[in-house]
Amino acid sequence: MTVTTTTQSERLIDLDDLTPLIETTTSADPAAVYERLRARWGNVAPVLLEPGVPAWLVLGHRELVTVLRNESLFARDSRNWGLLADGTVRPDSGVGGILAPRDGIYYVDGVRHRHLRRLIDDAFEGIDEHRLATIVEQWCGVALDRLLAEGEADLVNDYARAVPLLVMSTMFGLDAEQSRAMLGHAQRVFQAKGAAGGAALNAQRALIADLIASRRAEPSDDLTSAILRHPSAPTDLDAQSAVSATLILGSEFEVAWITQALRLRLTDPRFDGRAGGRLSASDTLAAALGSTPPATNTGPRFVLADTTLGGRKIWAGDAVVPGILGASAESRGSSDDIWLESGHLSYLTWGAGPHACPARRPATVIAQVAVGEALRRLGGVTLTVPPETLRATGTLWSSVPRELPVRFEAQHPAR
Numbered sequence: 001m002t003v004t005t006t007t008q009s010e011r012l013i014d015l016d017d018l019t020p021l022i023e024t025t026t027s028a029d030p031a032a033v034y035e036r037l038r039a040r041w042g043n044v045a046p047v048l049l050e051p052g053v054p055a056w057l058v059l060g061h062r063e064l065v066t067v068l069r070n071e072s073l074f075a076r077d078s079r080n081w082g083l084l085a086d087g088t089v090r091p092d093s094g095v096g097g098i099l100a101p102r103d104g105i106y107y108v109d110g111v112r113h114r115h116l117r118r119l120i121d122d123a124f125e126g127i128d129e130h131r132l133a134t135i136v137e138q139w140c141g142v143a144l145d146r147l148l149a150e151g152e153a154d155l156v157n158d159y160a161r162a163v164p165l166l167v168m169s170t171m172f173g174l175d176a177e178q179s180r181a182m183l184g185h186a187q188r189v190f191q192a193k194g195a196a197g198g199a200a201l202n203a204q205r206a207l208i209a210d211l212i213a214s215r216r217a218e219p220s221d222d223l224t225s226a227i228l229r230h231p232s233a234p235t236d237l238d239a240q241s242a243v244s245a246t247l248i249l250g251s252e253f254e255v256a257w258i259t260q261a262l263r264l265r266l267t268d269p270r271f272d273g274r275a276g277g278r279l280s281a282s283d284t285l286a287a288a289l290g291s292t293p294p295a296t297n298t299g300p301r302f303v304l305a306d307t308t309l310g311g312r313k314i315w316a317g318d319a320v321v322p323g324i325l326g327a328s329a330e331s332r333g334s335s336d337d338i339w340l341e342s343g344h345l346s347y348l349t350w351g352a353g354p355h356a357c358p359a360r361r362p363a364t365v366i367a368q369v370a371v372g373e374a375l376r377r378l379g380g381v382t383l384t385v386p387p388e389t390l391r392a393t394g395t396l397w398s399s400v401p402r403e404l405p406v407r408f409e410a411q412h413p414a415r
């Protein structure tokens, strides 16, 4: 028998009626959006990053691993993006502002990436996890004391959006007041559009530049000093790139993980201790990783030469978005993929290849303590709205419940 496979070769600009990528993070059922895309297009589907800006979304496990592990064909550097080069995407517009080329670990490949990556890996390697857990407990305590005094809270905006950035700011060496300022700037970047967002981003960068200057003059026991002390003798610019990428961009997925775990706990009886269940904060976090991976999609790669992927021709200059949720969903139902033999597939939730998350350990400590402390201190915490009315808000990369309004039945003092 002869098996023939056809490669589909339409170009992105020739395809109409495309699904906006943001539907994969804001829909009540992101997995269903992925399934619809797969049914219509196969494992590599055209989507819109914003109106008029198409890209490929990779939905298949095998294709995802191929893209993530092969930076000599699928590069991070957006100078290789056709739509940016031909002016379709302006560097100061919505998606252009996020993806325009810059000197940061998420944006570069090869030697420059490895240099910045080593600074971060080696600094994270030295993290004392007990000290980290204590810092998380302290910041959770500050947030929860305030919520307990009020008797009710929105666990997304009053808690989960604050804790990870405050913790990472402290780990990098900002004092409490500076950490709060960093959070305030981040909230303005998140909410503001145009000039106000730019001003807040500049304020974040200035805070980091001051931190680097001060640790250069007087090293201390924090991640910024560890980066500056690195044997590869990083410049201030290297340190600025490493610190800002990790501090500013790193916590989005963390917020998604904590909020999705709290949502499960509040809406799914299997995770509710009062119903006789015994699932811990870590069990809940593990379940959230499997069902709603914190990184639904990750940052696009830009194709360096014409190639085929999932039976589709991909052209040099196209943008390709690795879809982590799609690969996890596919792997639950398929069996002939060698990568599946490694067992539990939520490992892809942390990415793969040279850009895989360097913060897996500290991210897990932060999430465990943040979810554990909320459940411990808030006692019998109940959602005040019907679960089916909860909506998701999202960036192109991750899905976060818009709010989790709760009240508490019992109040536990700090230890």
Ligand code: HEM
Residues within 6 Å of the ligand: 068, 105, 106, 107, 117, 120, 164, 168, 245, 246, 247, 249, 250, 251, 253, 254, 257, 293, 294, 295, 298, 299, 348, 349, 350, 351, 352, 354, 355, 356, 357, 358, 359, 362, 363, 366
């Ligand atoms: C404190 C929390 C976190 C920090 C500081 C952090 C930091 C980072 C950094 C710096 C990168 C870029 C690595 C590189 O390009 O070489 C990265 C990538 C990534 N992180 Fe994290 N991360 C955090 C939490 C998480 C969580 C909770 C998840 C999901 C479970 C996650 C999933 C990923 C993924 C999938 C990538 C790969 C992106 C890609 O290949 O495009 N991260 N993270």
